[in-house]
Amino acid sequence: MISRRSLLTAASVSLAATALAACSETTTTSRELRPEPVRTPLPELPPPALMYAAVKDGGHQIPAVPFEKIDKRFHRQVVADPSGERPGTVIVDTGSHFLHLVLPGRRAMRYGVGLGRQGFEWSGEGVIEWKQPWPKWHPPAEMIERQPNLKKYATTYDPVTKQWLGGMEPGISNPLGARALYIYQNGKDTLYRLHGSPEWWTIGKSVSSGCVRLINQDAIDLYERVAPKSPIIVTSGLRIT
Missing domain, CATH: 1.20.5 (Single alpha-helices involved in coiled-coils or other helix-helix interfaces)
Known part of the structure; x- marks a missing residue:
């Protein structure tokens, strides 16, 4: 019991x-x-009509870009990151004429670019050593040799003042445009730049003498997002469609 x-x-x-x-x-x-961890919000971009509108910057008047005449895939936009690199890395894909700035959250800011003609391209890994708004243009001696009309912009180095003398003054017709980001490799200047250009019709094509050119409005946007010493990769291996 x-x-x-x-x-x-x-x-x-x-x-x-x-x-x-x-x-x-x-x-x-x-x-x-x-609650889930807070994620970094992605940047919201204005419509192309505003992104590529005329703008006064640094005392210079940048004209509006007829964005309708540019393939939409070359407009500035946020896309999925195709690289897997860490945020802050700049990647130039020469095969697709795109420049990607890797963002948090496996996304990237993508810009259309113009590239160098065959025989003048540069590729590899480096760093954005420094950047400059409305830079002077100092054509290298090799370019002056190929184009003698550029001799008036020849540059000399003054060891006393430690400055480069000569070059083309900043302005809307300057080949470096509104902004320039200088690519170094192993501590040495590669002489290649990421830079603005008024020649919007060259975006998506290979026509320049080696540098990576962006629409001036895009160059200004990229300049504000990229920190000095940021890594840069120039490759044709992303195979973006």
């Missing part, structure tokens, strides 16, 4: 088990309701 004491003991064990089950359920529910 079952005694009264046995019944009370069994009831106590049952109640304890129910209480433990309730605690376990509460704990599980609490975990499930825990």
Whole structure:
């Protein structure tokens, strides 16, 4: 026969088990309701009519770009990151004429670019050593040799002042445009730049003498997003469609 004491003991064990089950359920529910980590919001871009509108910058008037005449895939836009590189990395894909700036959250800011003619391209890994708004243009000696009309912009180095003398003054007709980002490799200047250009019709083509050119409005946008010493990769291996 079952005694009264046995019944009370069994009831106590049952109640304890129910209480433990309730605690376990509460704990599980609490975990499930825990908020997700806050993610960095992606930049919101204005429509092309605003992105490529006329703008006055640094005392220079940059004309509006007829963006309707440029393939839409070369307009500035946020896309899925095709590289897997860490945020802040700049990637130039010469095969697709795109420049990507890797963003958090596996996204990237993409810009259309113009590239160098065959025989003048540069590829590899480097860093954005420094950047300059409305830079002077100092054509290299090799370019002056190929184009003697550029001799008036020849540059000489003054060891006393430690400055480069000569070059083309900043302006809307300057080949470096509104912004220039200087690519170094192993501590040395590669002589290649990411830079603005008023020649919007060259975006998506290979026509320049080696540098990576952007629409001036895009060059200004990129300049504000890229920090000095940022890594840069120039490749044709992304195979973007």
